[in-house]
Amino acid sequence: MDRINVLVVDDASFIRDLIKKCLRGTFPGIGIEEASHGRKAQQLLSGQTFDLVLCDWEMPEMSGLELLVWFREQAQHAGTPFIMVTSRGDKENVIQAIQAGVSDYVGKPFTGEQLVTKVKKALAGSGRLAALQNAAAPTLSTGTGGDSLAVLTGGGKARAEAPRPRVAVPAAAPAQPARKAASSPAPAVTQSRGQAVLRLPGAELPCAIKAISLKEMVVLVKRGEVLPQILSSVVVDLEQGDQTSEVARLNAYVHALSAVENGGEIQWVQVQCRFVDRDPQKLDYISRLIARGTTQRHFTPGA
Known part of the structure; x- marks a missing residue:
């Protein structure tokens, strides 16, 4: 079966590198293209077919939401999963993305395991999970020194202590x-x-x-x-x-x-x-x- 091709869209090269290392460390046969903003992603999507899009929300030139709206209007991408990877986890933003046709939501910061779980879930829904599993490696490596990306989905809090205390900075x-x-x-x-x-x-x-x-x-x-x-x-x-x-x-x-x-x-x-x-x-x-x-x-x- 042909390999899975993923498009990673984020204006921060550091985040793109983290996602690529995570996916390649788990699925060494996976194909990955990247774009630094929505316009570049739009050009790639106009000429190529991808099995999955992982996209930031806030980017120059064209936001992730604008790219998603355009993406869902293209017949050739019907059924292709589109996952928003962003720190905008407020309820209003999640609803807005759902109404535009987003497949899933991954909040920044996130763990490698959480990203992989979302990718598997999205590709299972599109019938491409078998091809992804054929590329699976036995271990997960994100190369991030402690797997230090964590999740914020659906506007939820990640093991936060409430209420947040105000910090008194020591005079010294x-x-x-x-x-x-x-x-x-x-x-x-x-x-x-x-x-x-x-x-x-x-x-x-x-x-x-x-x-x-x-x-x-x-x-x-x-x-x-x-x-x-x-x-x-x-x-x-x-x-x-x-x-x-x-x-x-x-x-x-x-x-x-x-x-x-x-x-x-x-x-x-x-x-x-x-x-x-x-x-x-x-x-x-x-x-x-x-x-x-x-x-x-x-x-x-x-x-």
Whole structure:
């Protein structure tokens, strides 16, 4: 039987690489094409046939939802599964995607096992699961240092503790600079205090924003049993106290970790997150945070 061909669409190359490594590590015979935005995906879909599309929602030029609407209008793609892979897990967004004809939903961050389960389910529905299983390998490897993508589907929370506590940053923490990784100098950052939530595999960590730039964010999290790992994919939720319920979700990966000592004890961990989003609205949001030197306002990037 011919092999399965999958199209991966995401403006973040880091996320595309994670998905490709996960699928190839599980199904070595699988064929994968990739696109960095909806327009490129549209061109590929106009000239090729795929068995499955894995697509981000928020992308420049053409969003994942716009691509989905166009995709369902094409007769040659009738019955082809289309899975949305995104951090937009709110009920309204899920309903909107279902109405447009989405096959399934995978929230960022997600585990490799969860992604594979969704792929198998989608291909079983289209009658192509046998071809996928013929390419199966005995082990799963995502190459992500701890399999650090976690799920948010249907707007649900992943093992979050409620209510989320507000974080009191220790006074001594800013005076204790983190040990920097031996890499190129980090871009200039705006020093600003604010609150956020760092979403990890199966957990949500309240954190305080120490610094932010267009490329990265540095946050402080309380030391605990669950901590992020280097190169793990995370989602940063900004939920500031301006009397709104909107949330800004920024996709990122963990670039560096360092302990923050206070009187010889380590109670806090500094996490340096590099943004992977290239969506213009998200970049504009970060720019406005930097310009104001504050994280006191909400912003929800549009589709």
